[in-house]
Amino acid sequence: MDIPEEISIYNFIQSHIVEINSLKKQCRTKQCKNVLQRVPRHIRRRAASNNPKRLPKKLQKFLQQPSKSSNKTLQIKKSSSKIRRIRKRKIRKRNKDSRRTILHMWFTKRFKMEFLWNIFIPWKNNMKNQRILYRGSKKGSVCYYMAFLKTFLLHSSDNNNDNIYRKLSDFISPEGLERLKTISNHHSMNINLYEYQKYPYNLIGPCDVVKIKQNDKLYLAFTGHLLVFDSIIKQFLERNISLSFEQKDCSCIRLHGSHSSERLSKKLGKKLPTTFEQNQWQCWDQSINQSSDFSIFFNNLEKEIIAIRQYHFGHHQIETIEILIPNQFLKKIWNKINANMSHLVGGLRDLEVMTIDTETLLYPKIGYKDCMVNRQEKSNIFDFENKYIIRNHDILTSLNTNHSFDKITNKIIDPENCLIQVMVDYLKGTPKTDDIILVPKSSDYLSKLMVDGHLKSENLTNIDVNNDDDHEPIGLIEFGCFSMRMAHSRAIGIISLQSLEKLFLINQKNPTQLYTLVKTKFNHLKIVKISLIIC
Known part of the structure; x- marks a missing residue:
């Protein structure tokens, strides 16, 4: 075969001009081919x-x-009527399972599920969307289905409004009772419920309370974790509390992010009310597209009606919208809100990570450490049966500001048995449950590791334990994870009140920041920063 000595580029292009033009056309076309x-x-x-x-x-x-490319069409084979009847029968049977929530089918296709509290809870999305959720919480909107929350309505059977406050005084703190009396109607607040006349010991758990007045009659709507719900109902029945209570068939959805209200208005096709006060509940009737008083919500659960409140969540003041929806309309409204946006729906894991970022104690999985449902967990450091955690806002604020016990000595009940819940920032490494919080016995131990109030970079790595007698255990780590917002790991820990005074002492040269040590199960020491959680 003779090989030509010269090749004409022009002739070569001309011979393939049809293929080149077709390729250029395909590259310019944005229409889907498949x-x-x-x-x-x-x-x-x-x-x-x-x-x-x-x-x-x-x-x-x-x-x-x-x-x-071909004139063939793909025919969809229709299933027989017998198969359709069998399928419907199986669906009805599955829906009767008490372990499945109303949105179980929607989540089980897209999420990893965990069996917690006798129900299946969405844990995390099947796709890697944690970074998307983080961006959405900052500049967008992230949706959560609060399947573990229950709502019940409490009122006096003899129409005596003062009787409600008198009976509740046995279950809540005096400060919480005064706040409940003074808040406006249709506004909500967080309170802690205790066992009958056991304050401040034997905490049942936290819940959200809405004050409702209708025809001069007082109603209180409690929304809390289902474990807290079951415990408080049990307390009412055992003590023969003369209050009427009934569980309401409604579910809770939360949207976090600066564009939450825009997403809700756009997806529902309605212009939602914009005159929200902080923690104020309003009703929105979907059929007439009009807002109304919150007091009519629980009397109209058979209608397509939703209750909305707007507030700012956590230390970073994240805009949050909470929605109560009747169970019979939950699927319809959920599908509208999250149409083509399942990547912006978070599970229980994502809710816990966001809680770490916001420095709050609204942990749905572990709850408060001193809750009665958590008292079964034993610790080598604390005996929780004889201890309680300080929840008083004034006491915690004074400790965080003054770093002194002088102004609050008279306010603390049983100082020897009270504990403090703290946020622990790991400068390096990952927290593990039951890591031990230590305080050096030497007051100048931490000062040797610092230069001008800042830690030396070589001291951020693990420090081997030479002698256990040099450090004193003061607390433990309950839960921790990596915080994208803070760019380091964070954890919630618990320490004794007396040890807090020791922390103030060893950090007296740099009182604005409290540093101490954490001991891992591998017998390594890590330097961490401690800050108080203000409830």
């Missing part, structure tokens, strides 16, 4: 199934159209 490409990116799967019913129904019609 039916699967019409599906939003977060719904696509790596292995596309040939079963057309795996696609959304609105996209199945495109499979009936013949493609340009």
